[in-house]
Amino acid sequence: MPNYCRMHVPGGTYFFTVNLLERRRRLLVEHIDLLREAFRTTRATRPFHLIAISVLPDHLHCVWTLPHGDADNAKRWAQIKGGFSSRLRKRAWESSRRMERRERGIWQRRYWEHLIRDDEDLRRHVDYVHINPVKHGHAVCAADWPHSSFRRWVARGEYPEDWAADAPAITDAGEW
Structure with a gap:
């Protein structure tokens, strides 16, 4: 197995991309309340400041800052992923190999x-x-996508409401 090198900077600010195992699924937006609850629960036990987030059907992007002296992103992601997965009803898409390892396969x-x-x-x-969300063809402009921190940034005056309205969509956006 590859040995990935991660940067561990206490109090650092990080950008993340986190994907579903099956990229055709729409679990993240279909169960957005469960994902939000997993984030809330994790932040209550392992605080971090969520700067920006966008949740798409099969993946999410976010930027967060860790507390001073803390560099543990891995435990936070494990708790968010596990919290979301445990809140979902068991489904037929779980692989037998993942089930043997007590993983949900999500x-x-x-x-x-x-x-x-x-x-x-x-x-x-x-x-x-x-x-x-605009690049993937889920919205005409960033303000149209409901599962994002964009409107919070607009309210603070960081972006105009129509920002990215003319951004090109990715042509192979898949089965949305």
Whole structure:
């Protein structure tokens, strides 16, 4: 198995991409309340400041900052993924191999992580989080997507309401 090197910076700010195992599923938006509850529960026991988030049907992107002195993203993601999975009813898509390991088989095991280096890097990644539903053809502009922190950023004056209205959609968006 590959040995992935992760950056452990106490109090760091990170960008993440987390995917469902079966990318054709729409579990994250179909059960958005369960995902929100998993985030709330995790933040109550392992705090972090959620800067930006966009939840798409089969994956999510977010940027968060850890508390001073804390560098443990892995336990937070394990708790979020496990919390969401345990709240879902058991389904037929669980693989026998995953069930033997007491895994639900809903999430990809790994996630993409990027340590934010400066204010410009933060801005680029927050923009990426908010443009993603438009790029995938789920919305005409970022404000149209309901599962995002974009409107919170608009309310603070960080973006205009019509930001990204002319962004091109990805042509192979799949079976949405």
